[in-house]
Amino acid sequence: MQGKRILFGIGGGIAAYKVCHLVSALAKSGAEVRVMLTKSAQSFITPLTFATLSRHAAYTDDDFWSPAHHRPLHIELGEWAELFVIAPLTANTLAKLSYGMADNLLTNTVLASICPVLLAPAMNTDMWEQQSVQRNWNQLLLDSRYHAANPGAGILACDRVGTGRMAEPEELLPHIQSLLYTGGTRDLTGKHILISAGGTREHFDPVRFIGNPSTGKMGIAIAQAALHRGANVTLVHAPIDAHLLAPLKSIRLVPVTSSADMRHVMREHLLDADWIVMSAAVGDVQPTLYSAEKLPKKDLPIALPLEPIPDIVAELAALKRPDQRLIGFAAQTGDFVTPAIAKLERKGLDAIAANPVDQPNSGFGSDTNHAVFLDRTGRHVEIPSCSKLEMAHRLLSFVDAIDNVNR
Numbered sequence: 001m002q003g004k005r006i007l008f009g010i011g012g013g014i015a016a017y018k019v020c021h022l023v024s025a026l027a028k029s030g031a032e033v034r035v036m037l038t039k040s041a042q043s044f045i046t047p048l049t050f051a052t053l054s055r056h057a058a059y060t061d062d063d064f065w066s067p068a069h070h071r072p073l074h075i076e077l078g079e080w081a082e083l084f085v086i087a088p089l090t091a092n093t094l095a096k097l098s099y100g101m102a103d104n105l106l107t108n109t110v111l112a113s114i115c116p117v118l119l120a121p122a123m124n125t126d127m128w129e130q131q132s133v134q135r136n137w138n139q140l141l142l143d144s145r146y147h148a149a150n151p152g153a154g155i156l157a158c159d160r161v162g163t164g165r166m167a168e169p170e171e172l173l174p175h176i177q178s179l180l181y182t183g184g185t186r187d188l189t190g191k192h193i194l195i196s197a198g199g200t201r202e203h204f205d206p207v208r209f210i211g212n213p214s215t216g217k218m219g220i221a222i223a224q225a226a227l228h229r230g231a232n233v234t235l236v237h238a239p240i241d242a243h244l245l246a247p248l249k250s251i252r253l254v255p256v257t258s259s260a261d262m263r264h265v266m267r268e269h270l271l272d273a274d275w276i277v278m279s280a281a282v283g284d285v286q287p288t289l290y291s292a293e294k295l296p297k298k299d300l301p302i303a304l305p306l307e308p309i310p311d312i313v314a315e316l317a318a319l320k321r322p323d324q325r326l327i328g329f330a331a332q333t334g335d336f337v338t339p340a341i342a343k344l345e346r347k348g349l350d351a352i353a354a355n356p357v358d359q360p361n362s363g364f365g366s367d368t369n370h371a372v373f374l375d376r377t378g379r380h381v382e383i384p385s386c387s388k389l390e391m392a393h394r395l396l397s398f399v400d401a402i403d404n405v406n407r
């Protein structure tokens with residue numbers, strides 16, 4: 001996020017305290033962050049809090065009207081921002097934005113800027129569900145400039161359980177990063193993207209299995225990147241840490257455990273998908289036997305009889321329509337490109353991402369990755385180490401270019 005210019009508009013809601021974490025994380029990552037607070041936001045949190053976290057003075061309506069600024073502040077900030085994040089978005093600010101009103105620093109700056117705007121509403125459930133609020137929300141989102149971080153359900157500060165909780169920082173951060181990578185494009189609107197993630201588990205009793213160390217982070221990053229670019233996303237995932245799945249509330253999640261489950265579900269969803277990205281680490285072998293009861297230690301076999309697992313992606317390749325795009329991953333040690341070229345052909349894929357799993361900051365569990373993307377026309381694009389989210393965006397653009405180049 002080095003040098004990225006992010007403007008935060010804080011509305012009057014208790015969720016303002018969560019935005020502190022975001023501002024702090026972004027400032028630490030090298031982004032330039034500016035914050036403005038509405039009058040009611042200052043009843044919850046002070047400009048000093050945000051000034052300290054962002055390493056820069058925070059603005060209020062007093063600055064808007066101050067003669068000290070030689071250029072109007074809303075114009076200055078509006079032109080400066082690459083991304084505007086309004087969090088928490090109150091019913092009042094939402095109503096003003098949907099009518100194009102401008103009566104304070106925040107609303108004037110929105111109108112004086114042309115960058116993407118990420119909106120994170122937060123309010124009581126009855127307020128959120130009012131026809132007037134829903135009308136304003138839907139009206140505003142007709143303008144492609146505005147990106148929704150939909151409120152979640154849960155216990156609210158008013159002790160009510162329902163929809164209205166502001167999206168968590170863990171969900172907002174990748175959305176902010178996506179909008180900065182892409183400039184807010186929605187080039188995948190109308191596409192259904194089916195993604196598999198995580199490491200399958202091949203059980204031989206209820207508590208023992210053969211597995212692998214995949215965390216699912218790469219598949220999650222692809223799902224988020226696709227969602228942020230307008231796609232409709234289904235993520236079929238092997239067991240993944242709950243905290244990694246929590247920010248994915250706008251993605252259809254289908255949990256599976258074994259490769260057999262994953263095979264069944266992927267085949268079931270195949271025909272509805274435009275692109276299929278098989279980033280799951282599917283097992284290669286499974287035990288031939290399964291005991292429904294936990295095996296006592298004394299009955300555990302010394303040698304476990306194994307059988308091969310069918311190759312799911314190769315099966316999908318044989319079943320898919322020509323207009324569908326099928327992308328695989330090849331996690332390798334040593335020379336990671338040559339085997340990937342062979343897999344591209346052998347498995348009948350449209351593209352493959354070859355990534356080393358024996359290099360630092362790459363592969364299983366890491367937040368960064370290094371890869372080479374290959375396709376059937378011989379394109380070969382090396383992606384140096386970068387965040388998995390950035391890699392996901394670059395992969396989606398690579399696949400999009402297959403559509404454009406070869407059709």
Ligand code: C5P
Pocket residue numbers: 259278279280281282283284309310311312313314327328329330331343
């Ligand atoms: O052959 P290898 O396991 O390295 O291939 C990796 C690619 O194949 C990944 O896209 C993975 O999801 C897929 N795969 C599969 N079914 C298997 C094994 C791997 O779809 N049984």
